[in-house]
Amino acid sequence: DSETAADTDDHLIPRLGLPRRDFIKAGAAVGAMGTLAGCTGLLDNNGDGVASASDVDASVPPGELDEYYAFLSGGHSGDVRVYGVPSMRQIMRIPVFNYESARGYGHDDETREMLESAGDYTWGDAHHPRVSQTDNDYDGRWVFINDKANGRMARINLKYFETDAIVDIPNTQGVHGACARLPDTDLIFGVGEYRVPIPNDGRNLDDPDAYESVLTAIEPESMNVVWQVRVDGNLDNGDGGKNGRWFFATDYNSDGAVTESEMARPDTDYLKAFDTIAIEEAVENGEYEEINGVPVVDGTTESPLNQGDRPLVHYVDVPKSPHGVSVTPDGTYAIVSGKLDPTCTVVEIDRFDEVDDPNDVIVGQPLVGGGPLHTAYDGRGHAYTTLFVDSQVVKWDIEAAVDAERRSEDPIIEKIDVHYNPGHLIAAESYTADPQGDWLISLNKLSKDRFLPVGPVHPENDQLIYIGDDDAGMQLVKDTPAYPEPHDASMVHRSKIDPEPVYDPEDLETEYVDVDDTEVIREDGRVHIKMTSQRNEFGFHDVTVQEGDEVTITTTNIETTSDLLHSLAIPQYDINVKLAPQETREVTFTADKPGVYWMYCAYFCSALHLEMRSRLLVEPEE
Numbered sequence: 001d002s003e004t005a006a007d008t009d010d011h012l013i014p015r016l017g018l019p020r021r022d023f024i025k026a027g028a029a030v031g032a033m034g035t036l037a038g039c040t041g042l043l044d045n046n047g048d049g050v051a052s053a054s055d056v057d058a059s060v061p062p063g064e065l066d067e068y069y070a071f072l073s074g075g076h077s078g079d080v081r082v083y084g085v086p087s088m089r090q091i092m093r094i095p096v097f098n099y100e101s102a103r104g105y106g107h108d109d110e111t112r113e114m115l116e117s118a119g120d121y122t123w124g125d126a127h128h129p130r131v132s133q134t135d136n137d138y139d140g141r142w143v144f145i146n147d148k149a150n151g152r153m154a155r156i157n158l159k160y161f162e163t164d165a166i167v168d169i170p171n172t173q174g175v176h177g178a179c180a181r182l183p184d185t186d187l188i189f190g191v192g193e194y195r196v197p198i199p200n201d202g203r204n205l206d207d208p209d210a211y212e213s214v215l216t217a218i219e220p221e222s223m224n225v226v227w228q229v230r231v232d233g234n235l236d237n238g239d240g241g242k243n244g245r246w247f248f249a250t251d252y253n254s255d256g257a258v259t260e261s262e263m264a265r266p267d268t269d270y271l272k273a274f275d276t277i278a279i280e281e282a283v284e285n286g287e288y289e290e291i292n293g294v295p296v297v298d299g300t301t302e303s304p305l306n307q308g309d310r311p312l313v314h315y316v317d318v319p320k321s322p323h324g325v326s327v328t329p330d331g332t333y334a335i336v337s338g339k340l341d342p343t344c345t346v347v348e349i350d351r352f353d354e355v356d357d358p359n360d361v362i363v364g365q366p367l368v369g370g371g372p373l374h375t376a377y378d379g380r381g382h383a384y385t386t387l388f389v390d391s392q393v394v395k396w397d398i399e400a401a402v403d404a405e406r407r408s409e410d411p412i413i414e415k416i417d418v419h420y421n422p423g424h425l426i427a428a429e430s431y432t433a434d435p436q437g438d439w440l441i442s443l444n445k446l447s448k449d450r451f452l453p454v455g456p457v458h459p460e461n462d463q464l465i466y467i468g469d470d471d472a473g474m475q476l477v478k479d480t481p482a483y484p485e486p487h488d489a490s491m492v493h494r495s496k497i498d499p500e501p502v503y504d505p506e507d508l509e510t511e512y513v514d515v516d517d518t519e520v521i522r523e524d525g526r527v528h529i530k531m532t533s534q535r536n537e538f539g540f541h542d543v544t545v546q547e548g549d550e551v552t553i554t555t556t557n558i559e560t561t562s563d564l565l566h567s568l569a570i571p572q573y574d575i576n577v578k579l580a581p582q583e584t585r586e587v588t589f590t591a592d593k594p595g596v597y598w599m600y601c602a603y604f605c606s607a608l609h610l611e612m613r614s615r616l617l618v619e620p621e622e
């Protein structure tokens, strides 16, 4: 049942001129009736008397730039995509856990060694890209992203929009949530999803009671694992409080089950609130067990460290198989969604210090609809929650949910249909203390009939929704096909990111090769070729090596002009190293195939680009 943009008028709230509370109630009442009268709203730029998508200006004409960067995870593609918002144009892809040839990622020695030393996997499952913050605002330094498949965390350097570190986290498998301790991103948390034996070396194979999951804390500059906490049940998504103390993670498998039907059985599972300051004190006091070089603190319910008046981990009962958790911009509440229960649970964070029963931190539980997954914010007191089952985004009032009876629809302001089955959603700067409140993207898992058919593998659909006018209501503005499979995203105003147009050679590990440095060094079966690349030639027209030589080629793109890339591609040796202006990269291989190999440049760099090629001559062994 597909729907056109015009149909979204059905979801508009009439502008009633009522005081705030009454407006909310009126909106909820009308919403419950299913259809709404035509809107006389403010958002009527085309003067047709109705607020609709055509009143929203999301155009970015040729030559103009977008207002926001959106960083979307690529899921099991293993990369991160960069969109401009509101155009929704995909501007760049950043390989992270995947080998990628256009950027030469995993082809040069440095990135290949980074991937090899981080477990030597060829893929990852990237879910949660989180941009670093200072004082609860984006600082443009890094994006952190998890690998759900192999238990890793990676860091993207926003100076160059490239992955510069990956840590393979011990004692865990399937790191799902990824998030920072705020306000200043002084720790990154990897939320361990799968319960496994620790260490997972063949012991306790079929003894699920002995499996454990851990939360991992990573220091962002060094990307070193600094501590872990073991917990009962599992861990899923996570989000940080705003004041340097709390971290929250959901648990959809409180029984520690190993089959789906058992996992879904309990009526409540957990929200776990980690008191990271108390955990750090336990580590300082030596109250840990060292496993695989990491201090592991016991945060299970039975742990002595959890019995006093300052427990390390608070276990809150929330319905049912909870998934998303996100902290409100002002840091007051953590909002949790129970996938199998049509409610969100509102937890008041300050109450953890006040209550004896951890469940008394729950202050609200609005009835939002089928399959709530993730929640975003506009900075005006509203929450926007994706409803996977209902294929909708529901907008609700957070304080109204605190005031209302539990399981009441009163806090609901409106719902908009999305196409189809949304996972995450992201609003502009929603993860900071100051969301912008204009754009929201619903990351829909299924697109079904929204694009030209391309066979059985469909794209996802990232839908842009305007949320800037509360009176007019949410406006669906555009569909955007996405290669599988974005999960979460972060949207950052362009003023907060300032990438370099060319490399600063000081930032690179490999020494710059200038025209005068061009040389071939031969020593004991090792050949080191140092050369330049520039329009339209490499530093050597031909180089001869012997079959079996270990060859290292160091190449600098000595151009200073922005956007003038070259590459060093070597056919049949499986090599393609990209070289941005002022970039130096090194590649090492064994010359095991005698013959002539035309090393060429794969980036179209000038009218004589095709002529930019040199011969690698591999002499056969006697």
Ligand code: K7E
Pocket (backbone or CB within 6 Å): 127, 128, 176, 237, 323, 324, 373, 374, 423, 424, 487, 488
């Ligand atoms: Cu809901 Cu990995 Cu955040 Cu997918 S997770 S949707």
Ligand code: RUQ
Pocket (backbone or CB within 6 Å): 604
């Ligand atoms: S050549 S312009 Cu292969 Cu047609 Cu590139």
Ligand code: CUA
Pocket (backbone or CB within 6 Å): 534, 535, 536, 565, 566, 567, 601, 602, 603, 604, 605, 606, 609, 610, 612
């Ligand atoms: Cu250099 Cu093409």
